[in-house]
Amino acid sequence: MLKSEKSEALTKRFMDMYPGGHSQLRVPMDVTNHRLFIERAQGSHLYDVDGNEYIEYNGALGPNILGYCVPEWTEKLKEYLDKNGTAIGSNLLFSPYDIEIAERLRKYIPCCDQVKFTMTGSDCVQAAFRIMRGVTGRQVIIRFEKHYSGWYDNVLGGRCQKDPNARPTADFSSEGLPEGYEYNTLGRSIYAGEEVFMLPWNDFEALERTFEKYHDEIAGVHFEAVVANNEMLYPKEGYLEKIRELCDKYGAIMSIDEVITGFRVGIGGAQEMFGVTPDICTLGKALSNGFPVACIAGKHEIMDKIRSKILVPGTYSGWAFGQVAAVTTLDILAKDNFACYDKRNAVQEILMDGLVESAQRYDIPLAITEAPGMFYTVFGVEGGRSKFYMEEDIADFKPEMVKVFQQYLQEQGVFIMFGGKWYISMSHSKEDIEKTLEAADTAFKKMKANNLKYVAE
Numbered sequence: 001m002l003k004s005e006k007s008e009a010l011t012k013r014f015m016d017m018y019p020g021g022h023s024q025l026r027v028p029m030d031v032t033n034h035r036l037f038i039e040r041a042q043g044s045h046l047y048d049v050d051g052n053e054y055i056e057y058n059g060a061l062g063p064n065i066l067g068y069c070v071p072e073w074t075e076k077l078k079e080y081l082d083k084n085g086t087a088i089g090s091n092l093l094f095s096p097y098d099i100e101i102a103e104r105l106r107k108y109i110p111c112c113d114q115v116k117f118t119m120t121g122s123d124c125v126q127a128a129f130r131i132m133r134g135v136t137g138r139q140v141i142i143r144f145e146k147h148y149s150g151w152y153d154n155v156l157g158g159r160c161q162k163d164p165n166a167r168p169t170a171d172f173s174s175e176g177l178p179e180g181y182e183y184n185t186l187g188r189s190i191y192a193g194e195e196v197f198m199l200p201w202n203d204f205e206a207l208e209r210t211f212e213k214y215h216d217e218i219a220g221v222h223f224e225a226v227v228a229n230n231e232m233l234y235p236k237e238g239y240l241e242k243i244r245e246l247c248d249k250y251g252a253i254m255s256i257d258e259v260i261t262g263f264r265v266g267i268g269g270a271q272e273m274f275g276v277t278p279d280i281c282t283l284g285k286a287l288s289n290g291f292p293v294a295c296i297a298g299k300h301e302i303m304d305k306i307r308s309k310i311l312v313p314g315t316y317s318g319w320a321f322g323q324v325a326a327v328t329t330l331d332i333l334a335k336d337n338f339a340c341y342d343k344r345n346a347v348q349e350i351l352m353d354g355l356v357e358s359a360q361r362y363d364i365p366l367a368i369t370e371a372p373g374m375f376y377t378v379f380g381v382e383g384g385r386s387k388f389y390m391e392e393d394i395a396d397f398k399p400e401m402v403k404v405f406q407q408y409l410q411e412q413g414v415f416i417m418f419g420g421k422w423y424i425s426m427s428h429s430k431e432d433i434e435k436t437l438e439a440a441d442t443a444f445k446k447m448k449a450n451n452l453k454y455v456a457e
């Protein structure tokens with residue numbers, strides 16, 4: 001039984017002062033009655049204020065690629081801070097690390113000739129939109145349903161109105177968006193997303209039809225190559241190539257959102273994994289192992305236009321402390337010819353296979369959808385390790401079963417992310433995996449015994 005006295009007291013005070021918490025897209029408290037207040041984090045382990053220890057798989061929502069408090073990383077940052085403080089950066093005082101990071105990105109990211117730094121993923125998606133529009137002189141950005149790309153007004157929705165055959169949906173929405181012509185998931189029209197068309201993912205026909213009809217207006221296509229924010233839906237064979245082909249044909253810009261996949265699925269991101277090179281991409285999260293650092297990387301002929309006519313300013317953009325974090329992260333990942341990726345992938349394989357085997361033992365319907373460095377436990381869907389492409393493929397998904405599983409895991413000291421998403425870091429060890437699989441087996445057993453419900457002991 002975990003202790004929770006101190007966390008509960010802090011939760012009460014927190015709730016009074018922080019409406020909705022920090023990133024409130026999904027609320028962690030549906031698993032416990034309190035939030036986890038962390039006192040110490042080391043490698044793949046978290047220690048909360050009540051003295052509980054957890055093996056963690058939430059990756060701090062994705063950035064934590066190396067693991068927490070990796071000595072080589074923290075030493076480098078401490079050294080930089082001691083020498084320079086924090087004020088270097090933002091186009092007045094430059095740092096040699098500006099060059100170091102840009103050169104590494106050029107080497108690792110296939111589409112990268114030039115870079116533009118921002119602070120967060122949401123920022124750099126805005127910059128990508130502006131670049132696509134500024135360079136082409138067109139307005140419309142094509143996106144796909146359930147591809148989360150940040151919280152700004154124009155990406156929390158969009159329309160398909162101009163295409164009568166396409167489904168008019170947007171999946172992440174909010175009160176408080178400026179209203180206009182079209183609609184969001186709350187059934188209202190939103191103004192800011194007016195020039196964003198939302199298409200169903202993996203629908204070749206909808207994409208072709210939209211391009212045929214609106215190609216004079218389409219500035220670009222922005223999307224995750226594998227939908228890390230929605231059950232890891234894969235691109236169908238030839239789909240990324242089709243996007244590439246249509247962008248080339250009609251002079252639109254292809255922009256892959258690599259905020260999650262960048263440096264996680266491999267050093268060259270999803271574009272390297274799938275062998276399809278976009279014109280630009282957005283990077284963040286794992287780039288710096290947890291600092292607010294993001295960037296757009298892209299081809300010279302597009303990026304160089306920023307120089308003269310496209311404004312993407314920011315007081316903190318390119319802050320040197322962030323650049324140091326990014327260089328240090330990439331250098332640790334690159335050691336011994338990127339050996340850490342193979343080690344991590346091997347550990348992830350054992351974990352995924354073990355979960356499938358264990359679920360089968362207790363007749364729990366479970367599918368696992370995966371990309372290197374992350375996977376989803378999709379409860380309610382049969383099939384073990386699987387690739388899915390469309391929403392319809394996972395129509396039987398039962399999020400409530402994830403929650404029950406998560407509750408049983410967490411009380412045994414295993415902390416996974418909401419929605420059944422698991423991030424694997426370079427610090428996860430075989431021992432972590434063994435312990436996790438033991439906890440998972442107990443969780444499945446209890447689910448079976450309690451009719452798929454959570455029963456506290």
Ligand SMILES: Cc1ncc(COP(=O)(O)O)c(C=O)c1O
Nearest residue numbers: 120121122148149150257259260
């Ligand atoms: C694919 C993708 N793009 C963009 C963003 C926005 O990044 P940030 O939360 O750093 O603003 C996210 C955040 O989760 C993301 O998953």
